[in-house]
Amino acid sequence: KNQVEQSPQSLIILEGKNCTLQCNYTVSPFSNLRWYKQDTGRGPVSLTIMTFSENTKSNGRYTATLDADTKQSSLHITASQLSDSASYICVVSGAGNNRKLIWGLGTSLAVNP
Amino acid sequence: GAVVSQHPSWVICKSGTSVKIECRSLDFQATTMFWYRQFPKQSLMLMATSNEGSKATYEQGVEKDKFLINHASLTLSTLTVTSAHPEDSSFYICSARGGEVAGLQAYEQYFGPGTRLTVT
Numbered sequence: 001k002n003q004v005e006q007s008p009q010s011l012i013i014l015e016g017k018n019c020t021l022q023c024n025y026t027v028s029p030f031s032n033l034r035w036y037k038q039d040t041g042r043g044p045v046s047l048t049i050m051t052f053s054e055n056t057k058s059n060g061r062y063t064a065t066l067d068a069d070t071k072q073s074s075l076h077i078t079a080s081q082l083s084d085s086a087s088y089i090c091v092v093s094g095a096g097n098n099r100k101l102i103w104g105l106g107t108s109l110a111v112n113p
Numbered sequence: 114g115a116v117v118s119q120h121p122s123w124v125i126c127k128s129g130t131s132v133k134i135e136c137r138s139l140d141f142q143a144t145t146m147f148w149y150r151q152f153p154k155q156s157l158m159l160m161a162t163s164n165e166g167s168k169a170t171y172e173q174g175v176e177k178d179k180f181l182i183n184h185a186s187l188t189l190s191t192l193t194v195t196s197a198h199p200e201d202s203s204f205y206i207c208s209a210r211g212g213e214v215a216g217l218q219a220y221e222q223y224f225g226p227g228t229r230l231t232v233t
Contacts (some may be wrong), residue, residue, distance in 0.1 A: 032214075041227065042227060043117075043208075043225050044157070045224070046223075046224075049221065100159070103156040104156065106156060106157050
């Protein structure tokens, strides 16, 4: 069954600290993995997209990693800011006849001053 | 680039009425548009996929006669919730994919800001 699981479900950190969010998936065949940031009441905004051959990709203070062998990904946020408070969603796209996006439930991040 | 807008951003309607939500790709031509629904504390759920000029493909469990989708042009898709009921209250999000023709990543979906529908 195609699934995407994220942990932790929620996280509270202090401004300036780093944090790492995890994503495990069972989608096969695999095409790409995306991380989105969704502010409350807004649509998702793409942070990174990685294909099978990519191990790491950065977007400013966001760095995503992908291990296609273990089917795991992480999103590392460096020097967190108050504006980073949002839901971070891992989404995996299948390939071939399995091209749908499989959405994780997200990690709710709160950055406190 | 790759901006998607939705209108309205929020709407309140009475039970039994119909509501139309517009989704526009502002700076690219969207060959495919997607409509999602999101309930509180849940992830996005794909409702339907539409390609310009053809009928939408609905996901299992989504009533096509209740959620009418029209993708009349490469920059506009509309979702009409017919005879809305309180259980239809949700956050509706559209996304658009332009593909390599639009100079964008072929598989990237660009999301609109969402429309909050409340049915009283």
